[in-house]
Amino acid sequence: MMRFSKAYIPTTKESPKDAQLPSHIYLSRAGFIAQVASGLYNFLPLGKRVLRKIETIINEEMAACGALEVDLSFVTPAELWEESGRIEKFGKELLRFRDRKENLFVLGPTHEEMMVNIVRNRVTSYKQLPLNVYQIKTKFRDEARPRFGLMRAREFVMKDGYSFHASTEDLDREFDAMEAAYKRVLERLGLKFRIVEADSGAIGGTGSKELMVLAQSGEDTLAVCDTCEYGANVEAARRAPRTDIPAAPEADFARFKTPGIKSIDDLSAFFHADPYYTLKAVVLRAVYTEGSELVCFFLRGCDELQEVKARNSVGAIDLVDASEAELSEIGLVPGFIGPLDQDKIRIVMDNDTRNATAMICGANEADYHFVGVDLGVMNEAHFADLAAVQEGDGCPNCSGKLLHTKGIEVGHIFKLGTVYSAPLKAEFLDENGRSQPFIMGTYGMGVSRLVAAVIEQHHDDRGCIWTPSTAPYLVNVMVSNVKEEAHLAYAETLYEALQKQGIETILDDRKERFGFKMSDAELIGFPYTVIVGKELDNGSVQIMIRSTREMITVDADKVIDTIGELVQ
């Protein structure tokens, strides 16, 4: 019998001073987790139960898809990371150390290399494909700045799955199956979420989607359609072509004196033209694996540069600010930079500027702009999607409007293709007896982050509100005054009966006062608390529904039925 008096649930009235987010505050105060060091947490008994609940749901959904669970070594030989080239790319996030024989190892931050290593030379024929293997395991990433409790920890629990295919068509099928499975997991957890298009970025591959739990504290900004299912991380969001095009300024092509007019606002006011007709220049230094160069990104004045898109457009690892000195050095005048007649710098034009007319842009000379510019002359230039999607922009898939919202990334699924299998020479023989690298997919889900995400989405000013499938115990049977022997005896009987029904229950039999135990019940967030107290003398008890804090009075012999109805 799980008696609260014998359990280890150290609740506190005070918040730990370092905690900022609701999930961090309440999970700490309610005794689910305890911090050990920066980005490292101990899971106490309640926290471990929640973790296991989430893992169980994931395992069930993976089994339903035919995915196979494995468990790979946490400590991985550094050679594997050198082979894939990621020892450099991952950099300091990889925690490295040497064993007694001076061999170099890293703590696994993700397991593409190990998983490929398991499969290569063992799966050798297309007849053995497809294959989908996964694990739920502790990962370690030596984050530059761990923060927000479980949301961004250095040591965390992740479900990581990898699939191997003989064709891209088969990968597409599996990718969709995994998306559906992940969706079911989040639905079962009771979370509001959105599946969004994502930037595949450094990991490469042909497509990726993120699973975002919607919460104000989310670190990612999403553009979501108010009408259809479209959603995307702003890093990858697309939009429909603009329809409400403002009136164009009337001007023939000319060079115009614009003394001291440097900003888009000034320019727009000076010419009484909508910023839509001005051309914004953003010069950044693109950093590559080897070397770097200055790049000028042009977009309409009403748009903002989206850095991830800009980075992808030139294949850079990083974009850093360029100083005015660097610009002057190559003969560019900040505030008056334009794309016409200049070969001083690499240019990338936003798609929305293609064939733009009646434009105002810098003349590459101090205090002069061109007006009435037809950008059709730039058709040979490098065009790319560079602009950040703004709220109110049109949905690319329907006639709806895009809105911004915040999300917590709890899952990310990728179509990898041969990004890992080719360099690691993981190959099979196809039907024609030809050697081919595996076509791969990878599917991650942050299990410990999900614990935090549930609370970020489900809490109030009194504490946690666990969803039925994530609660450490579904029902808390609270004895108001344990000195009332009849009350305690009834509560113990009720506890046994609930357990017999398969309802996970805890009995709060502590010698504390009513208010103290109620506050704990609310802080911990059991979905239902059965209050066994003085009402029992009238043959009834009360059930407090945590999500609404509503109290309902029920006959003492109908508690199980009522709980059953509440859970459905």
Next chain:
RNA sequence: CGGGGCGUAGCUCAGUAUGGUUAGAGUACUUGGUUUGGGACCAAGGGGCCGGAGGUUCGAGUCCUCUCGCCCCGACCA
């Protein structure tokens, strides 16, 4: 890695400008008593290398130097 802040009882914090009894409060904990439907009350207790190391001084939680740790903003983040 840049910028800022904080390390004193299990926890949350005073005390540090101006060095000076035995370093404090609240809470938590132990014991006894009174209470018992919204974090009770009374009484008596236990608990500290004031993050660490050097230094200045007759004397350092307090001043100086160096370190380590933690948090926040930013950069970074399959």
